[in-house]
Amino acid sequence: MGLKDVVIKEARPLPVLLLVDNSGSMANEKINTVNVALKEMIAEFNGIKNAKGxxxxxxxxxGxxxxxxxxxxxxxxxxxxxxxxxxxxxxGEAxxxxxxxxxxxxxVPERAYTPTIILLSDGLPSDCPGRTDPKNYDFSQWEPLQxxxxxERLKKCPKLALGIGDGTNYRMLNAFINNPEVPVIKANDLATITKFFQWVTYSISKRSVSSNPNEPVIGDPKEMFGVDEVEYLLSL
Structure with missing residues (x-):
């Protein structure tokens, strides 16, 4: 067999989909911080060598x-x-x-590894019935989340969420994650937005070079965030 007969098999795709709130309440420092942190994450992903995913x-x-x-x-x-x-x-539309x-x-081809979905928001959805009574609404019954x-393709995929500021409803974001072991990250200041992207970058980078990229890798939140920066489903 000569070199011309050798077929180099391309690594399977590892999809990451970000849903970014760019509504009016995200204006100025919030959205600017997201802009910078996201570009840093993409740069880190570009530098990964020998990825299986x-x-x-x-x-x-x-918005x-x-x-x-x-x-x-x-x-x-x-x-x-x-x-x-x-x-x-x-x-909801997003x-x-x-x-x-x-x-x-x-x-997203059949051969792709399980996707990761990441949601960033600072408020309640404008297109959710629970907006009128968020304290009593069961967000797990919201049609887009159901x-x-x-x-079948997405129910087991890792989902991460960042709530930004006082207007966030953490019951809604926990319903999005739908996993009591994975917290919503609470950004009470701009520094936590940056830390969230660093946490995501670490988790997905580790997964891409692991022996089985289909297995979710999520960095320990306690190593990156303080107790006031995490909100677990069971604590609500």
């Missing part, structure tokens, strides 16, 4: 409109725009669009 990234924003600003592409093809903040919080993307075999957690 080749990271691919997609980005959906939800004035729900927009796919970055289709799911190989990390070296990922281009992160400067997010601008304005409008309402159309999170979650539905995320499900459509990740279930589409043309965008669809997400019942999807």
């Amino acid at each position: 080749k990271i691919s990234v997609g980005i959906i924003t939800f 004035n409109t729900v927009e796919i600003v970055q289709p799911i592409k190989r990390i070296e093809e990922t281009v992160v725009p400067e997010f601008q903040a304005a409008g309402k919080t159309w999170m 979650i539905d669009k995320a499900i459509d993307m990740l279930e589409d075999r043309n965008q 669809r997400l957690h019942s999807s």
